[in-house]
Amino acid sequence: MGETSGSEPDAVVFGATGFIGRWTVLRLLEQGRTVAAVIREPTRDRPDAGAQAARGRTGASVPATPGRTDAGGGGELPAWLQGHGADVERLMVVAGDLTGGPGLGLSAVDDERLAGVRDVVNAAAVYRFGLGREEARTVNVEGALNVLRWAATRPGLRRLIHVSGYRVGLGPRERYPLPEAELAELYRGQGAYEGSKTEADAAVRVVAEQLGVPLTVVNPSTVIGHSTTGEAGQYIGLAEVVRDLWNGRLPALPGTARTFVPVETVDHFASYMAAIPEHDPKPGGLHWVLDENTPNLPELVRLLAAHLGVRAPKTLVPVSLIRRLPAALTGANPETLAFLTEDRYDTASAERVAEAAGLRQPPVETALRRWADRLVADRFGTAPAVLPGGFHDVGGSRTYVAGDRTSPGFVLLHGLPLDGESWQGVLGELDGAPALVADLPGLGRSAPTSATPLAWLTDLLAPVRTRPVIVAHSAAAAPALRYAAAHPERISALVLVSPYFLQEAAPRPLRTPALATPLLKRISADRLATSLLGDGTSSDEARRAVASAAAQLHRPGVARRTARLLRDANQPAERAALQALLSETVSVPVHLLAGQLDPLVADPGPATVTTIPGTGHHPHLTHPAAIASIMRRADGAPG
Ligand SMILES: NC(=O)c1ccc[n+]([C@@H]2O[C@H](COP(=O)([O-])OP(=O)(O)OC[C@H]3O[C@@H](n4cnc5c(N)ncnc54)[C@H](OP(=O)(O)O)[C@@H]3O)[C@@H](O)[C@H]2O)c1
Numbered sequence: 001m002g003e004t005s006g007s008e009p010d011a012v013v014f015g016a017t018g019f020i021g022r023w024t025v026l027r028l029l030e031q032g033r034t035v036a037a038v039i040r041e042p043t044r045d046r047p048d049a050g051a052q053a054a055r056g057r058t059g060a061s062v063p064a065t066p067g068r069t070d071a072g073g074g075g076e077l078p079a080w081l082q083g084h085g086a087d088v089e090r091l092m093v094v095a096g097d098l099t100g101g102p103g104l105g106l107s108a109v110d111d112e113r114l115a116g117v118r119d120v121v122n123a124a125a126v127y128r129f130g131l132g133r134e135e136a137r138t139v140n141v142e143g144a145l146n147v148l149r150w151a152a153t154r155p156g157l158r159r160l161i162h163v164s165g166y167r168v169g170l171g172p173r174e175r176y177p178l179p180e181a182e183l184a185e186l187y188r189g190q191g192a193y194e195g196s197k198t199e200a201d202a203a204v205r206v207v208a209e210q211l212g213v214p215l216t217v218v219n220p221s222t223v224i225g226h227s228t229t230g231e232a233g234q235y236i237g238l239a240e241v242v243r244d245l246w247n248g249r250l251p252a253l254p255g256t257a258r259t260f261v262p263v264e265t266v267d268h269f270a271s272y273m274a275a276i277p278e279h280d281p282k283p284g285g286l287h288w289v290l291d292e293n294t295p296n297l298p299e300l301v302r303l304l305a306a307h308l309g310v311r312a313p314k315t316l317v318p319v320s321l322i323r324r325l326p327a328a329l330t331g332a333n334p335e336t337l338a339f340l341t342e343d344r345y346d347t348a349s350a351e352r353v354a355e356a357a358g359l360r361q362p363p364v365e366t367a368l369r370r371w372a373d374r375l376v377a378d379r380f381g382t383a384p385a386v387l388p389g390g391f392h393d394v395g396g397s398r399t400y401v402a403g404d405r406t407s408p409g410f411v412l413l414h415g416l417p418l419d420g421e422s423w424q425g426v427l428g429e430l431d432g433a434p435a436l437v438a439d440l441p442g443l444g445r446s447a448p449t450s451a452t453p454l455a456w457l458t459d460l461l462a463p464v465r466t467r468p469v470i471v472a473h474s475a476a477a478a479p480a481l482r483y484a485a486a487h488p489e490r491i492s493a494l495v496l497v498s499p500y501f502l503q504e505a506a507p508r509p510l511r512t513p514a515l516a517t518p519l520l521k522r523i524s525a526d527r528l529a530t531s532l533l534g535d536g537t538s539s540d541e542a543r544r545a546v547a548s549a550a551a552q553l554h555r556p557g558v559a560r561r562t563a564r565l566l567r568d569a570n571q572p573a574e575r576a577a578l579q580a581l582l583s584e585t586v587s588v589p590v591h592l593l594a595g596q597l598d599p600l601v602a603d604p605g606p607a608t609v610t611t612i613p614g615t616g617h618h619p620h621l622t623h624p625a626a627i628a629s630i631m632r633r634a635d636g637a638p639g
Helices: 019-030 047-058 077-083 108-113 133-152 180-190 192-211 238-246 266-279 297-308 319-324 348-357 364-377 420-429 453-461 474-486 513-522 525-533 540-553 558-569 572-585 624-634
Strands: 011-014 035-039 091-095 119-122 159-163 215-220 222-224 252-254 263-265 286-289 315-317 389-394 397-403 410-413 435-438 469-473 493-497 590-595 608-612
Touching: 011 019, 019 035, 019 077, 019 266, 077 091, 091 108, 119 133, 133 159, 133 192, 159 192, 159 266, 180 192, 192 215, 215 266, 222 238, 222 266, 222 364, 238 297, 238 364, 252 297, 263 266, 263 364, 266 286, 266 348, 286 348, 297 364, 297 397, 315 319, 364 389, 389 453, 397 453, 410 420, 410 453, 410 474, 420 435, 420 540, 420 624, 453 474, 469 474, 469 624, 474 493, 474 558, 474 572, 493 624, 513 558, 525 540, 540 558, 558 572, 590 624, 608 624
Parallel strands: 011 035, 011 119, 035 091, 119 159, 159 215, 215 286, 222 263, 252 315, 410 435, 410 469, 469 493, 493 590, 590 608
Antiparallel strands: 389 397, 397 435
16 A cells, blocks of 8 residues: 555544554554554553643643544553554544544544544454443444444545454344344343344444445454464453463363364454455455364364363363353353354455455464464463563473573573563563573473473573573572583583572471472462562562462462472482582582572582572562673673
């Protein structure tokens, strides 16, 4: 496309803060379009930036009611777009609300500035299950009609694109309005979300015809993360199935061997949306946009289970049976069951547009794996990863690895009962120095293996072409030391943070799996934080790290394996073996770090020792800057 209509927007996107909306805005900007993003709260997340931007433009403070901000405001959307390489100079952020009547709550000034828009995208909706009927209708039906009526007032309108859903609009003929009895039946049968999408689909098509609005309806299936980064933004539906699979809470799968829940990557879908005005010249289209090569649901779940290193359910339960059982028993949300069918969809018209635009579906199995990686990395939307990782085969373990796998300056190995997220604070202090972070096998997010920890570490480091510093916390000191002894030529130094084998042994209950396993399995993030960090204040990073560890401990087997390792690592023979290795065998420089409250009690041999005041066994959580400084020195840089 590459053309703009002067400085004023020629495309407008409603729902621009949403998952589909933001990727569509990004794609339109990449095409060189000038885009208005209509969002409800332009100053959300960054009120000061929004207020300043509005003041600079209008000489007034940012209005509490809808009004104009520019790309400097708009909450976090402009920052997200910039972070994804967009030029936000051609972005205008406008306050508006689908529930604001046919004027959409736009100020008169904004409405005027949007007079010349040619393409209107409606990706706004309330997308949730468990909604009330009116709550869903107000935005998804009435709001969609408001967008339609507003679009009808744009003199140069080329296309209105309405995002529907792949299970709606399948009927023979759309009707709107429906008599109340039919409407009640629709909402009862489908639930409020899907009912409202079905009603809206008919409503916009009927009213568009009445008003002569050039409408295209797109019906996406489940939209998954970006095809290369896996980045997601929506965590309901199929993402919840992946979450349950990951957490060991998917004992059986609803549906049959042929149940088909098609997916569509968000980048392909956004490109498709942005291509419609040019490549689907005739309005009136209904396009089912989905990847027909998506494996059937049981196969899809098996694929992801194998990728994540968890067990796939073997049992299939017919949807009809689940419907008859109480939801409290099955844990199934009745609104999601409607998606579990064997139906296939006619994608021919969508494919014609895609072909004209030169768009191809990315390989679906790879996209699914990358999406699953990112879902786990972001803890299913609850804690965005600082350094997103993914799953790889390492020493027979599906291992969670993040960072630079071939040229790291540092290799960071966590202790117990933590995972790789425990290095978040330290990573933040390293100014982007390349680091490789992995969860030890059987711990955190990594699956167990029968290989020894040393064999696992050797395999992890096999592709590494640099001579990194290995930084190991507590229990990870064992494989790190053994690796250093076996392969001194492959690393430049060892930094052992809280080398447990030189410190007081862990308390006896923690070394007793029968006691430690149930304790760790049920421990809350708050309790774990208190026990690891004390009652004092701790940083957000430290709390996020501990929350990640607690979440993994709740998954099947992780607490048990952690408890066993605590026992085995503390055997006197193992402690003595590591002490001997440290003082007699290891030839690379070794730096030992210990908190003042958990000092070294055994001879450190020739290693350099640094004591960090006012902390205990987890100084990398409490004092990340001090650890990073010593790491840099170990790497030969000034601390
Ligand atoms: N994601 C999927 O897999 C999928 C599949 C099929 C169809 N769809 C459809 O695709 C559309 C977008 O879905 P999504 O996944 O991007 O949803 P989403 O991430 O929840 O985004 C919804 C967007 O709608 C906005 N919105 C909600 N109420 C609004 C109102 N009253 N006025 C203005 N904006 C409002 C939200 O703004 P705030 O940020 O202010 O809340 C947000 O920007 C929906 O129509 C959905 O039904 C999605």
